[in-house]
Amino acid sequence: MDGFNRGLFIVLGVLLVVIGAAGTLVSLGRVPRVDAATTLLPPIVRNRWHDWGTAAWLVVAAAGLVLAVLAFLLIRAQLLPRAGQQISDLLFGGPDDEETHPGRTRVRSAAVVHSIERDLARHPKVRRVRVDISGDRADPRIHARLELSDECDVTRLQSYVTESLTRFTTTTGLDPTRMQVVLSLTGRGGHRVH
Amino acid sequence: MRVVNRLAALLLGLVLLAGGLLALVEGVLAAAGRRPWPVDFARWYGPLTRTPLSSSVVLGVSIGIGVLGILVLLLELRPWAPVRLGIRRADDPRPLTWWVLRRSVERQVSAACDGVPGLSETHTRLRGRDQRWRLVVRPRGRNDARPDVDRTVAAVLDRVAAPGAVRVRVALRRPKRVA
Numbered sequence: 525m526d527g528f529n530r531g532l533f534i535v536l537g538v539l540l541v542v543i544g545a546a547g548t549l550v551s552l553g554r555v556p557r558v559d560a561a562t563t564l565l566p567p568i569v570r571n572r573w574h575d576w577g578t579a580a581w582l583v584v585a586a587a588g589l590v591l592a593v594l595a596f597l598l599i600r601a602q603l604l605p606r607a608g609q610q611i612s613d614l615l616f617g618g619p620d621d622e623e624t625h626p627g628r629t630r631v632r633s634a635a636v637v638h639s640i641e642r643d644l645a646r647h648p649k650v651r652r653v654r655v656d657i658s659g660d661r662a663d664p665r666i667h668a669r670l671e672l673s674d675e676c677d678v679t680r681l682q683s684y685v686t687e688s689l690t691r692f693t694t695t696t697g698l699d700p701t702r703m704q705v706v707l708s709l710t711g712r713g714g715h716r717v718h
Numbered sequence: 719m720r721v722v723n724r725l726a727a728l729l730l731g732l733v734l735l736a737g738g739l740l741a742l743v744e745g746v747l748a749a750a751g752r753r754p755w756p757v758d759f760a761r762w763y764g765p766l767t768r769t770p771l772s773s774s775v776v777l778g779v780s781i782g783i784g785v786l787g788i789l790v791l792l793l794e795l796r797p798w799a800p801v802r803l804g805i806r807r808a809d810d811p812r813p814l815t816w817w818v819l820r821r822s823v824e825r826q827v828s829a830a831c832d833g834v835p836g837l838s839e840t841h842t843r844l845r846g847r848d849q850r851w852r853l854v855v856r857p858r859g860r861n862d863a864r865p866d867v868d869r870t871v872a873a874v875l876d877r878v879a880a881p882g883a884v885r886v887r888v889a890l891r892r893p894k895r896v897a
Contacts, residue, residue: 563766706819
């Protein structure tokens with residue numbers, strides 16, 4: 525979202541500069557083809573507007589509707605966090621497997637997420653964990669955010685996370701195709717940073 | 719800047735939503751031959767047909783729009799501090815990527831330096847991209863404390879699994895005089 529917002533404001537900035545520069549040059553009479561004595565809404569535009577009649581107002585209404593929908597999407601994008609599609613529940617057993625494993629077991633995706641969260645939180649230096657698992661069973665992607673307490677040795681923590689991931693794969697059968705771990709090191713606070 | 723951008727985008731969205739709904743309502747009412755609502759056309763239509771392009775109002779507004787555009791571009795195009803930076807990878811063949819939040823590393827370095835006797839009020843600034851880190855540490859302390867700062871910073875970087883080649887610059891600030 526941050527990249528989109530930045531791009532949006534860069535485009536907006538360019539538009540403002542172009543409009544501002546054009547308006548200034550026209551107002552100062554520096555554009556040969558435009559008479560600075562012309563009004564902001566010149567007669568030729570007014571006449572064209574009246575020629576179109578009702579259709580002109582319908583175009584305005586349609587443009588307003590499009591603008592309102594785009595604005596709503598922009599507001600929604602700012603307010604709702606954009607998360608990937610959460611992985612669906614895991615199903616074990618089924619028609620193909622009826623003879624060897626009769627019955628069917630469904631493991632809720634929330635339970636899968638909580639299992640790895642709990643395992644990671646068992647590390648003594650991990651204060652808070654948040655895990656999102658997106659994608660599907662063939663292509664699971666994990667995004668983990670760990671808040672670590674002071675003086676945590678990250679290299680040791682990495683070993684623990686790797687072991688935890690092995691346990692997760694063994695238990696659930698999910699072998700992540702991509703995993704991102706974001707660490708936040710909590711300090712004693714009150715220090716100046718820029 | 720990211721929070722400011724998000725708030726500005728929210729405000730822009732609200733303004734555009736209000737403008738779009740206004741155009742929709744006014745357009746439909748006018749097409750149906752009803753009286754204009756909520757804004758009467760005459761209030762904005764009249765001045766637009768009378769004001770010449772050469773008027774000082776048009777010039778002033780145009781300059782204002784241009785200046786606003788330049789300000790927006792300057793703020794958006796200058797480099798932003800990264801939210802997170804890459805750290806050393808664990809010895810694991812799986813597709814695992816590791817990141818650390820920039821501010822949290824800055825706080826760790828500042829806290830560690832302030833814990834060294836004779837050093838205080840450490841300012842830390844971490845920049846870079848992915849595995850390329852540039853660190854500037856500015857504690858308040860005497861010049862002979864530089865080896866201590868170097869050791870402390872190296873220890874923190876090792877503890878947070880910073881990538882191998884971190885460009886570190888230590889700039890000691892003069893200690894405050896005690897009255």
